[in-house]
């Protein structure tokens with residue numbers, strides 16, 4: 001550890017001569033975060049609740065009640081704030097008809113509301129980050145399309161956060177493309193998100209990261225303790241890989257591209273470890289780093305699981321198709337205020353009402369998202385390939401990497417951590433070099449990655465250092 005600290009100290013000195021600051025300093029991101037406001041989020045959540053129910057099979061004709069009115073309002077809200085900011089968002093409905101199935105009793109139009117902020121870099125714009133919330137809601141019976149289902153926390157909170165981030169970023173410049181989505185059919189089986197993920201896979205869209213915000217509304221747990229300084233981020237890329245490879249072995253002679261990629265990554269893990277270093281884990285670390293840097297005191301708690309037990313979310317169809325995907329959820333849930341008919345029972349009020357939402361907390365989660373999305377979309381792409389040199393017995397570490405494919409890379413940052421640490425612990429800026437030897441840092445004892453930086457110090461996600469095949 002003493003040696004590692006010595007190098008870390010040297011890195012701080014070197015960074016003075018380096019083109020990018022050691023900590024990101026970007027006026028664009030500061031401005032985006034300032035624009036996110038708890039009072040506006042409150043107003044949007046109350047408007048969504050006022051549609052009575054937003055059940056996927058509820059009325060679509062009324063202008064005041066049901067899912068049709070809700071989605072028309074979401075689209076108009078995004079268009080209005082884009083116009084106000086003279087923004088670059090293109091807002092549209094993406095719809096398909098879902099046939100009767102397990103949680104759909106008649107053919108039903110599933111409509112996603114999607115706003116796209118196109119990247120401005122000719123190569124970078126092919127890189128896509130997607131952030132979502134689901135605007136459908138439910139009562140106790142998942143097939144009940146008539147009863148009131150306010151869904152203030154589940155998931156008007158997520159939709160209001162997505163609207164807030166989209167409106168704050170509408171007129172900003174990013175290298176990569178960001179897609180803001182309010183999806184439907186989550187409660188009926190992740191139908192809207194599944195369609196987005198399926199289309200992205202079919203069109204070979206390069207989704208570098210997807211985040212669903214689902215139940216991000218309350219800082220007060222069912223234990224009565226308020227935790228307004230934490231949000232959980234569910235991040236697991238390993239189990240979808242295992243599932244895909246095992247399913248392919250059982251069922252099909254041929255492999256799809258994700259199964260092939262998953263098999264290669266599992267082989268790499270079998271050789272050198274790194275079971276917490278899938279692209280999903282790297283994306284989660286990058287989200288945590290940016291979110292905590294830009295909003296000091298607000299902690300992103302990484303959970304290396306796909307989701308909570310007995311629950312799922314809109315990130316799952318993305319994970320299953322090989323895209324890095326995460327879920328933000330409040331720290332301790334109160335299940336009396338989710339998926340419940342409005343009623344009084346045993347001295348408790350049940351139902352997902354705005355009374356149980358902490359609007360300033362939603363704003364903090366929205367800022368965590370926005371800091372991460374803005375910095376990742378403004379940073380260049382990570383180096384395509386990073387190789388850990390294991391050709392000789394040595395107590396040093398030598399890394400080489402391919403250049404980031406995008407222009408205007410200000411430099412590269414090598415990061416490393418102990419094999420049992422969830423987050424990067426050390427860093428050393430390499431300037432524009434494409435190799436680095438860390439003297440006295442043994443490759444046997446650490447996991448390594450390389451990050452690409454822009455001139456403001458915005459970081460890409462780390463590319464994990466593998467070994468040459």
Ligand SMILES: [Zn+2]
Nearest residue numbers: 154155214215
């Ligand atoms: Zn939900």
